[in-house]
Amino acid sequence: MSVTFATGHVVESDDLRHRVAPGVKTRDSLFWTLILPDERIAAQVYVWTDGRGVAGRQVCVYFPDRERNVVLGAFNVELGDASELDDWHCAGLYLRQPDPLRTAEIVFAGDEADIDYRFEASHRPFSYRENPAGCPPWMATNRFEQAGRASGTLRVGERVIPFADVWAHRDHSWGRRHWSGVQHWKWLAAGTPSGRELNAMFHIARGELGVNGYVLRDGEPVAIVDSRHHATYDREMGQESLEAELTDAHGGTTHLWMRRYAILHLPVGSDTLMSEAACQVTIDGEAGAGQFETLWPRGYLKRLVDAQ
Numbered sequence: 103m104s105v106t107f108a109t110g111h112v113v114e115s116d117d118l119r120h121r122v123a124p125g126v127k128t129r130d131s132l133f134w135t136l137i138l139p140d141e142r143i144a145a146q147v148y149v150w151t152d153g154r155g156v157a158g159r160q161v162c163v164y165f166p167d168r169e170r171n172v173v174l175g176a177f178n179v180e181l182g183d184a185s186e187l188d189d190w191h192c193a194g195l196y197l198r199q200p201d202p203l204r205t206a207e208i209v210f211a212g213d214e215a216d217i218d219y220r221f222e223a224s225h226r227p228f229s230y231r232e233n234p235a236g237c238p239p240w241m242a243t244n245r246f247e248q249a250g251r252a253s254g255t256l257r258v259g260e261r262v263i264p265f266a267d268v269w270a271h272r273d274h275s276w277g278r279r280h281w282s283g284v285q286h287w288k289w290l291a292a293g294t295p296s297g298r299e300l301n302a303m304f305h306i307a308r309g310e311l312g313v314n315g316y317v318l319r320d321g322e323p324v325a326i327v328d329s330r331h332h333a334t335y336d337r338e339m340g341q342e343s344l345e346a347e348l349t350d351a352h353g354g355t356t357h358l359w360m361r362r363y364a365i366l367h368l369p370v371g372s373d374t375l376m377s378e379a380a381c382q383v384t385i386d387g388e389a390g391a392g393q394f395e396t397l398w399p400r401g402y403l404k405r406l407v408d409a410q
Contacts, residue, residue: 107203111229112246114202118187119151120243120276127278128153128243130187132197134208134221134272135291136252137380137391141263142166144364144380144393145217145256147208149192155182159195163215163258164366164380171366172214172258203227203248206272219254221270224299228316228323237314240284240307243277247315249291249299269293269391271301281374283307284397288333290315290344292358292392298385300356302326302348317348317356324350333394339406340365341379341396359384360394375400 108114122128131150138144144164151157157179163172176193190197198207206221227246230237237244252270256263271291287305302315316323331346344360362379370376376397383392 107223107226109226109229111231111244112203112227116227116244116246116276117199117202117274119185121183122153124153126153128276129279130274130276131279132187132272132274134206134270135393136217136219136256136265136268136270137393138256138263138265138268139363139380139382139391141265142363143256143258143263144366144378145215146378146393147195147210147217149190149195149197151181151185151187155180155185157181157185157192159192159210161195161210161212161215161217162366162368162378163256164364164378166364168365168367173366173368174212174214214258216257217254219252219256219265221250221252221272223248223250224297225249225318225321225323227274228301228325230303230314232316232323232325233314234325234327235312235314238284238305238307238312240280241305242275242279245273245275247271247273247291247301249293249301249318269295269299271393273301281371285309285399287395287397288331288341288344289395289397290346290358290360290392292360292381292383292385292390294383294385294388294390296388297321298388298390300348300358300385302329302346302358304329304331315348317350317354319350319352319354324352324354327351337407337410339398339403340367340377341394344394357384357386358392360392362394369400370397373400374398375403
């Protein structure tokens with residue numbers, strides 16, 4: 103029996119659905135990212151379910167040539183209240199979580215792409231409640247982030263890519279997401295072969311700047327308390343690069359550099375655009391892989407592009 107990864111903020115049952123009283127709006131959403139810079143390809147899996155068991159899934163594969171990007175979504179899938187996230191089927195995607203807070207197995211088979219891999223966490227989950235300002239209420243009731251290693255295969259078209267023991271990342275949030283309550287965010291996840299790992303989220307909501315996330319120190323995630331960062335963008339305001347200095351609760355600093363090699367644009371609702379950039383990175387000088395996500399109001403983004 104493995105040692106528990108449960109903490110005062112996240113327990114093993116938090117890898118499952120968070121049920122609420124009838125009529126209360128809530129949603130569990132889970133995300134896994136797979137960044138393969140040497141193959142010049144990236145993939146991500148996003149699943150969600152509401153309090154009644156109405157669910158969806160999205161599987162994406164993206165490339166330097168964005169015309170080749172694959173986005174496979176399924177929405178409003180009635181799975182029922184008895185459905186559970188430890189053994190979960192949704193529109194061709196199978197999720198199994200045999201060891202809570204540690205292991206996830208993801209299988210998807212589609213005409214354009216297949217993915218089959220196992221995620222093994224490399225450290226305990228980090229809750230955004232551990233940051234000084236806590237988990238933003240517009241974001242979720244709670245959210246945890248966790249890095250790990252992944253092994254499996256990815257197929258897109260006729261190309262089959264096996265991978266073994268590569269850096270990977272996942273998150274799980276629950277509660278209600280107020281998409282219109284945030285003006286902008288940058289979400290980052292990165293890791294290196296030696297085990298340097300981090301997650302950061304910089305956001306602007308209600309006119310206030312916020313930061314969440316952690317850096318890994320001696321196998322333990324340590325809360326980020328401050329940051330200095332700068333990003334560059336292409337003419338369409340797609341993120342190209344980012345440099346950041348992260349200060350953690352132990353007084354340490356971590357230097358992160360990210361450079362995009364592929365990008366994926368995902369509209370959310372009528373006025374929100376999320377963009378996912380797969381990146382080559384360095385963490386304190388060591389090369390690795392990472393993802394740089396942005397969220398923008400689409401109307402504001404259009405004004406920025408038109409003003410150039």
